Amino acid sequence: MTALRTDRLVLRKPTMADWPAYRAFYASDATRFTGGPYDTKSAWSFFAGDAGHWALHGFGWFILDNGEGAVGACGLHHPPHQADLEIGWNTFAAAQGNGYATEAARAILKIAENDHHQRRLVSYIDAGNGASKRVAEKLGARFAGEMAAHDPACEVWVHWEGAV
Amino acid sequence: MPRLVDIPMLETERLTFRAPEIGDFDALAPFVMSERARYVGGGADKDIGHAWRILATLCGHWHLRGTGVFVAVRKDTGAPIGSMGPWYPDPWPERELSWTIWDSDAEGKGYATEAMIAIRRHVYADLGWDTAVSYVDPKNTRSAALAVCLDCVIDPDAKAPHAEDVVYRHPAPAEVLT
Numbered sequence: 001m002t003a004l005r006t007d008r009l010v011l012r013k014p015t016m017a018d019w020p021a022y023r024a025f026y027a028s029d030a031t032r033f034t035g036g037p038y039d040t041k042s043a044w045s046f047f048a049g050d051a052g053h054w055a056l057h058g059f060g061w062f063i064l065d066n067g068e069g070a071v072g073a074c075g076l077h078h079p080p081h082q083a084d085l086e087i088g089w090n091t092f093a094a095a096q097g098n099g100y101a102t103e104a105a106r107a108i109l110k111i112a113e114n115d116h117h118q119r120r121l122v123s124y125i126d127a128g129n130g131a132s133k134r135v136a137e138k139l140g141a142r143f144a145g146e147m148a149a150h151d152p153a154c155e156v157w158v159h160w161e162g163a164v
Numbered sequence: 165m166p167r168l169v170d171i172p173m174l175e176t177e178r179l180t181f182r183a184p185e186i187g188d189f190d191a192l193a194p195f196v197m198s199e200r201a202r203y204v205g206g207g208a209d210k211d212i213g214h215a216w217r218i219l220a221t222l223c224g225h226w227h228l229r230g231t232g233v234f235v236a237v238r239k240d241t242g243a244p245i246g247s248m249g250p251w252y253p254d255p256w257p258e259r260e261l262s263w264t265i266w267d268s269d270a271e272g273k274g275y276a277t278e279a280m281i282a283i284r285r286h287v288y289a290d291l292g293w294d295t296a297v298s299y300v301d302p303k304n305t306r307s308a309a310l311a312v313c314l315d316c317v318i319d320p321d322a323k324a325p326h327a328e329d330v331v332y333r334h335p336a337p338a339e340v341l342t
Contacts, residue, residue, distance in 0.1 A: 016229075019254065048228060052223030056220060056223060
């Protein structure tokens with residue numbers, strides 16, 4: 001997967017040019033629902049980890065580029081401590097409120113329907129993160145009261161259950 | 165299975181070197197979650213998610229920097245025994261040559277020395293590095309001994325990523341590439 005294109009965004013793998021915006025986001029209070037803010041060292045491990053996930057599983061995180069640079073990240077990942085394949089999204093602070101995460105996630109879900117329809121696909125969302133839950137709702141995901149086994153503060157929003 | 169591409173091929177008498185891959189997780193994760201990894205970002209308090217992120221970070225470094233650590237594989241058993249090579253995350257002050265031996269059974273056999281001599285030649289001759297350092301926690305006596313064995317000398321003026329780290333500077337290319 002090299003890149004995806006939506007109406008307003010190019011979704012592509014992370015490069016070093018994206019690092020300043022990514023680092024600034026993780027240093028900000030906007031990451032409070034995922035354990036932030038984070039120092040540079042931690043942010044680098046997320047950034048390089050996002051990039052490296054592609055080599056491990058063949059899918060991973062995209063950087064969302066609106067033509068002026070990185071405005072967020074969105075992708076599929078499945079680290080071993082999480083029960084299910086997850087689609088996650090972040091919109092960097094200056095770009096929030098534009099619907100970028102929803103637009104990017106829709107494009108990635110379309111790919112995932114093809115490649116991963118047989119597996120359960122979820123989003124783990126902090127119970128207090130209303131903005132992210134609204135994105136999940138717009139994407140058609142639903143919350144059935146289940147909390148994440150790896151993080152009891154996170155709700156499990158289900159995109160599809162997959163083959164039984 | 166996906167693979168990183170355009171990874172240089174290196175080998176020594178007893179080892180081959182390749183990119184990190186998902187199959188390395190079974191050897192890497194127990195190391196990261198053990199006290200043996202306490203000087204290199206791991207430790208007994210770390211969980212499997214942390215170990216996964218380290219493996220993903222090793223892979224992502226190749227993608228972002230165009231270089232990265234190799235996984236050393238024993239020719240006689242096929243076992244991956246550690247990660248070694250270029251390491252330059254932010255906020256590292258300069259490019260490092262790093263090493264870890266995952267399996268304690270592979271310690272004390274000279275594998276890291278054998279590997280680092282070959283990889284140091286590679287970064288000087290093929291990647292064009294003009295200098296290299298290795299950052300060592302002062303309590304990590306095994307790594308300090310290896311740095312000395314590799315003819316590194318302590319550089320008291322060089323910046324380190326952590327205040328307590330000792331900076332070992334490797335011999336210059338002209339001293340190694342003869």
